[in-house]
Amino acid sequence: MSLPLGTAYINQEFVPIEEAKISILDWGFLRSDATYDVVHVWKGRFFRLDSHIDRFIESASRIHLTLPVDRPGLEKILAECTSRSGHDNAYVEMILTRGVSPAFSRDPRDAENQLICFAIPFGWILPPEDRHRGLAVAISDIQRIPPESVDPRVKNYHWLDFVMGLYDAFARGSTNVILRDGSGNLTEGPGFNVFVVKNKVIATPNRGVLEGITRRSVIELAGELGLTMEQRAVTVDETLGADEIFATSTAGGIMPITKIDNLPVSDGVMGDITKRLLDAYWDRHVDPQFSISVAEILCR
Ligand code: PLP
Secondary structure: OOOOOOEEEEOOEEEEHHHOOOOOOOHHHHHOOEEEEEEEEEOOEEEOHHHHHHHHHHHHHHOOOOOOOOHHHHHHHHHHHHHHHOOOOEEEEEEEEEEEOHHHOOOHHHOEEEEEEEEEEOOOOOOHHHOOOOEEEEEEEEEOOOOOOOOOOOOOOOOHHHHHHHHHHHHOOOOEEEEEOOOOOEOOEOOEEEEEEEOOEEEEOOOOOOOOHHHHHHHHHHHHOOOEEEEOOOOOHHHHOOOEEEEEEOOOEEEEEEEEOOEEOOOOOOOHHHHHHHHHHHHHHHOOOOEEEHHHHHHO
């Protein structure tokens, strides 16, 4: 199987991605007991690295994991992975697993937390050349894991709800999925937040979702562009008469959703508000207030 070219940091060493291996006794593998974050590097610059690291540290602390390095140490590891990978546009992931417990103890406090990082080529949920076509999404009856069970603000690998949702979507002729919560309202999709636009007002779910960093960028940019943004429960009915719907993710930025359950959203192409936010989002990638070059971190 061919793997993407990249560099990993594991067991305190930098290795080619194909040599990065974890123990099958790691709780991260056996129980999805881990947190992670993904930041992207665009044209040699990390975008909102501070926000991603803040979220990673916060996630780790919420689930009783301890980072074995300090913040500057983590930044250096991420920059080193990226630089060694040779990619100017990269998908950079940091993972903290519960690790292995000596003698396979069932007490998670015995495990030695393990930091793994890697940089591979930037990957798109929706490649730019397909933007005009947009995403064709089903709204599944499969319920998103409730926030009372697994806190979605802790970025996690409990993805069986999403993966089963994807199979549900494929069976219904769509290529991606949005899950609902216990009240039937929209939550999010596998790796993305969702926004619905009607009469120039943008709404996004505020509960039962990861607080995406791209979502945050969109909320800020909407404010700067003078657009109204509501963070609240969003119903499925609102998608039916929506003017625009879009998804947000570090893996691709802002992506128009042009079909819901096989029906076109409005006229079935990317809308004006989505386009304005998308352009502003990518412009922000060269702004030093939001981005830092890989080389600058390595020189520190
Ligand atoms: N929701 C989920 C469940 C995710 O896994 C992700 C990212 O992977 C997102 C939303 C989008 O978050 P971000 O914009 O920080 O990439």
